[in-house]
Amino acid sequence: MAKITAIIDIGSNSARMAIFEKxxxxxxxxxxxxxxxVRISESTYAHNGYLQPIPMERAICALKDFLRxxxxxxxxxxxxxxxxxxxxxxxKADFLRLARKIGLNIKVITGEQEAYFGALSALNLLPYxxxxxxxxxxxxxxxxxxxxxKIIDKISLDIGTIRLKELFFDKGDxxxxxxxxxxxxxxxxxxxxHERIFGIGGTARALSKSIQKRIEYPLDTLHAFEYDFFSHxxxxxxxxxxxxxxxxxxxxxxxxxxxxxxxxxxxxLSLLHFEAQSIITSGVGVREGVFLNDxxxxxxxxxxxxxxxxxxxxxxxxxxxxxxSNVQKLLAMRLFNTQENLALIPQVYxxxxxxxxxxxxxxxALNFYEKSxxxxxxxxxxxxxxxxxxxxxxxxxxxxxxxxxxxxxxxxLELLPSLQILKTLSFFVGLSEIxxxxxxxxxxxxxxxxxxxGYTLQITHPNISYLVQERLKKLPLPSPFSxxxxxxSKGQ
Numbered sequence: 094m095a096k097i098t099a100i101i102d103i104g105s106n107s108a109r110m111a112i113f114e115k116x117x118x119x120x121x122x123x124x125x126x127x128x129x130x131v132r133i134s135e136s137t138y139a140h141n142g143y144l145q146p147i148p149m150e151r152a153i154c155a156l157k158d159f160l161r162x163x164x165x166x167x168x169x170x171x172x173x174x175x176x177x178x179x180x181x182x183x184x185k186a187d188f189l190r191l192a193r194k195i196g197l198n199i200k201v202i203t204g205e206q207e208a209y210f211g212a213l214s215a216l217n218l219l220p221y222x223x224x225x226x227x228x229x230x231x232x233x234x235x236x237x238x239x240x241x242x243k244i245i246d247k248i249s250l251d252i253g254t255i256r257l258k259e260l261f262f263d264k265g266d267x268x269x270x271x272x273x274x275x276x277x278x279x280x281x282x283x284x285x286x287h288e289r290i291f292g293i294g295g296t297a298r299a300l301s302k303s304i305q306k307r308i309e310y311p312l313d314t315l316h317a318f319e320y321d322f323f324s325h326x327x328x329x330x331x332x333x334x335x336x337x338x339x340x341x342x343x344x345x346x347x348x349x350x351x352x353x354x355x356x357x358x359x360x361x362l363s364l365l366h367f368e369a370q371s372i373i374t375s376g377v378g379v380r381e382g383v384f385l386n387d388x389x390x391x392x393x394x395x396x397x398x399x400x401x402x403x404x405x406x407x408x409x410x411x412x413x414x415x416x417x418s419n420v421q422k423l424l425a426m427r428l429f430n431t432q433e434n435l436a437l438i439p440q441v442y443x444x445x446x447x448x449x450x451x452x453x454x455x456x457x458a459l460n461f462y463e464k465s466x467x468x469x470x471x472x473x474x475x476x477x478x479x480x481x482x483x484x485x486x487x488x489x490x491x492x493x494x495x496x497x498x499x500x501x502x503x504x505x506l507e508l509l510p511s512l513q514i515l516k517t518l519s520f521f522v523g524l525s526e527i528x529x530x531x532x533x534x535x536x537x538x539x540x541x542x543x544x545x546x547g548y549t550l551q552i553t554h555p556n557i558s559y560l561v562q563e564r565l566k567k568l569p570l571p572s573p574f575s576x577x578x579x580x581x582s583k584g585q
Contacts, residue, residue: 095169105134105178105231111380116409129155134178177232204249210382212237218478224289229296231255257355288370296356301374303344316376329361411455424525425450449491469493496523516571547575
């Protein structure tokens with residue numbers, strides 16, 4: 094696969110391009126993204142699905158610029174797909190011919206293929222292995238059922254935001270729109286039921302942004318944002334029942350006002366049909382799915398077990414000393430295993446300790462003297478895939494306060510585990526980083542036992558260096574630890 098790949102998705106409402114850079118065999122990151130609201134489907138529903146000259150010209154102009162930008166970023170591979178409006182158009186051959194004239198071959202994908210790509214991105218880049226994806230586009234809505242990390246079924250429905258706008262909302266016919274959507278949902282197989290729904294696409298993201306603003310959510314990131322459906326169902330109803338002039342008061346941005354009502358209606362009625370409880374916002378979709386389909390063509394469509402592409406990418410880009418980071422991870426895992434019989438930390442946090450210990454020094458790539466705060470920022474903002482918001486925040490916090498005392502009034506505390514667990518995990522990260530500086534650090538062994546005032550952690554090594562001992566004296570001990578006991582395995 095090419096090192097830099099551009100993926101272009103021509104939807105009914107917008108044309109988008111994402112450029113990805115591979116950093117290793119399965120590591121990658123988003124290099125650039127562009128969007129143009131070309132609305133290629135404009136007026137098609139009044140003309141029997143035929144693409145109109147002006148929207149086609151807008152799309153071609155945007156695609157020319159996409160190709161120019163892809164060339165600037167040295168993309169060696171460009172994959173372009175077109176969805177509902179183009180695949181339904183009787184004159185799609187005319188548009189495809191115009192695209193070939195500017196050097197772009199477009200693959201028109203079926204509704205099921207579109208649903209597959211959306212599901213492929215969700216199951217690989219969100220932190221859950223089961224649920225239903227719903228991707229509301231301008232002309233169609235794609236759904237896929239995922240169970241145990243496998244795409245079980247997929248379907249495309251002819252309901253979309255622009256389709257509803259032109260057929261119903263522009264005429265003030267809310268009842269007609271509801272009936273149209275309900276009739277389409279009857280085509281869903283009976284097994285499309287799940288409490289967890291992955292919301293893909295512009296409608297889901299716009300609704301999530303509004304919800305975050307309404308609840309004053311403390312993190313400014315959408316991918317993997319979760320909320321309870323029934324807590325916000327009436328908000329969705331208010332959006333599609335409102336007059337367009339009232340939408341800004343509901344937190345809807347200007348560029349979404351003309352399409353959000355149809356999207357909110359489809360979203361609300363679909364979630365009721367699915368018997369949804371929890372909604373997980375996906376910041377990825379068809380473009381990422383097309384990219385992953387290429388990247389994972391020899392991996393059965395999913396990453397290996399316990400592999401996180403964001404962790405791999407950060408290691409590729411920012412890790413300066415791989416051997417030391419591996420030792421830090423090894424020592425942290427030994428520390429975790431030492432406390433397992435005492436159950437000071439629930440097993441679920443072992444993964445987060447492992448990632449924190451391995452990546453705790455990536456901030457050095459920016460500045461050694463502020464490495465903790467830089468590592469915190471990088472981890473919180475770049476651990477994008479495969480983790481919940483709580484997990485990302487936990488990992489970043491453990492790294493920021495490794496070797497430091499955690500403030501009692503820590504921001505985002507409601508999204509983190511108890512302060513005692515937090516302090517113990519952070520202590521283990523700081524301790525593993527200090528001990529990794531010793532000669533032959535893999536020879537460290539630990540025993541944790543109860544003492545009069547708490548727990549004593551015995552650290553054994555043939556030769557603990559002077560500098561390491563100095564740093565250990567400054568390391569804050571969290572409750573319930575009372576002391577560190579340093580011993581030599583040589584009996585000295």
